[in-house]
Amino acid sequence: MWLDPGLKWLEATALATEIRENEILFPWVESVHVLAIALVVGSISILDLRLLGLASLDRPVGKLTRDVLPCTWVAFAFAAVTGSLLFSAKASGYAGNFFFRGKLILLVMAALNMALFHAFTTRDLDRWSANAHPPMAAKVAGGISLALWIAIVAFGRWIGFTLH
Amino acid sequence: MISLDRFCLWLEQTSLSQVIQATSWIVPSVQTVHILALATLLASIFMINLRLLRVVARDQPLERVSARFLPVIWWALPILLVTGAIMIIGEPARSLKNPLFQLKMALLLAALALTAFYQIGLSRSRERYDLAKRGGGAALIALPSFALWIAIVFCGRWIAYY
Numbered sequence: 578m579w580l581d582p583g584l585k586w587l588e589a590t591a592l593a594t595e596i597r598e599n600e601i602l603f604p605w606v607e608s609v610h611v612l613a614i615a616l617v618v619g620s621i622s623i624l625d626l627r628l629l630g631l632a633s634l635d636r637p638v639g640k641l642t643r644d645v646l647p648c649t650w651v652a653f654a655f656a657a658v659t660g661s662l663l664f665s666a667k668a669s670g671y672a673g674n675f676f677f678r679g680k681l682i683l684l685v686m687a688a689l690n691m692a693l694f695h696a697f698t699t700r701d702l703d704r705w706s707a708n709a710h711p712p713m714a715a716k717v718a719g720g721i722s723l724a725l726w727i728a729i730v731a732f733g734r735w736i737g738f739t740l741h
Numbered sequence: 742m743i744s745l746d747r748f749c750l751w752l753e754q755t756s757l758s759q760v761i762q763a764t765s766w767i768v769p770s771v772q773t774v775h776i777l778a779l780a781t782l783l784a785s786i787f788m789i790n791l792r793l794l795r796v797v798a799r800d801q802p803l804e805r806v807s808a809r810f811l812p813v814i815w816w817a818l819p820i821l822l823v824t825g826a827i828m829i830i831g832e833p834a835r836s837l838k839n840p841l842f843q844l845k846m847a848l849l850l851a852a853l854a855l856t857a858f859y860q861i862g863l864s865r866s867r868e869r870y871d872l873a874k875r876g877g878g879a880a881l882i883a884l885p886s887f888a889l890w891i892a893i894v895f896c897g898r899w900i901a902y903y
Contacts, residue, residue, distance in 0.1 A: 600902075608898040612783075612891060615776060619784025633809055636801065644797040648787060730780070731773040738769045 628719025
């Protein structure tokens with residue numbers, strides 16, 4: 578694969594070698610990764626369920642977003658950093674893994690879904706923020722987000738069982 | 742601990758354990774559900790604790806935030822216990838005899854006791870957690886709760902390495 582030299586270089590860096598060879602470091606980084614991804618998925622699902630009109634109906638979408646999204650972003654930063662560290666330790670292994678590749682594609686799809694939602698659907702947020710049932714476009718965005726993040730967790734867990 | 746060794750040996754011979762051991766997709770599927778339930782529970786805990794610390798939803802009464810997120814904790818818990826039990830049945834000795842698993846269960850009992858204490862306290866006297874008062878009482882619930890649940894997640898991941 579054209580990425581191979583880069584992956585080999587990454588694996589050989591001092592940090593990657595340390596994470597791979599230090600028996601304590603890898604599970605520590607993994608623990609932070611699990612905590613972070615749980616908070617990302619848990620907090621985003623609060624918003625998704627609100628968009629779907631299923632929960633938190635007494636809180637306007639705009640206010641709930643301000644309650645939840647900062648927590649999501651902080652957790653996501655931790656998940657991305659720890660994920661990159663775990664990746665660097667076994668870069669070629671992960672790069673060739675079906676579930677790792679799938680997880681990255683799903684993450685890009687979740688990012689696109691979120692970007693489209695913020696760019697278009699929330700333009701007239703003030704009109705429907707307090708509605709128990711947001712417009713169909715918002716419901717669709719919430720449903721897609723929920724499904725994508727569930728799949729991301731599943732793919733992530735399967736990496737651990739298929740990585741050689 | 743004569744009985745724990747024998748219990749583990751017996752459990753791994755049961756047909757249910759044999760099925761879990763022999764079917765490759767069961768453990769990752771159950772672990773996925775376990776993590777999703779954990780995500781749900783953890784996010785709810787964080788929302789309540791962050792509200793207690795007046796970091797989020799300051800304009801919403803504490804009872805409303807708690808009424809939204811406390812039931813979620815008690816719904817996610819049985820899912821976590823059932824999926825956790827399936828993992829134990831699949832590998833009894835590696836979990837039940839593992840000190841980190843035992844620590845995790847002790848921390849879980851403490852975390853649940855704290856949550857129940859908060860819930861009962863909230864229903865008895867709302868003034869104690871009044872949103873106008875910034876008193877240290879709220880932090881005495883929120884900070885140990887954060888610490889306990891984060892420690893539970895870490896113990897869970899470390900069971901695999903001990």
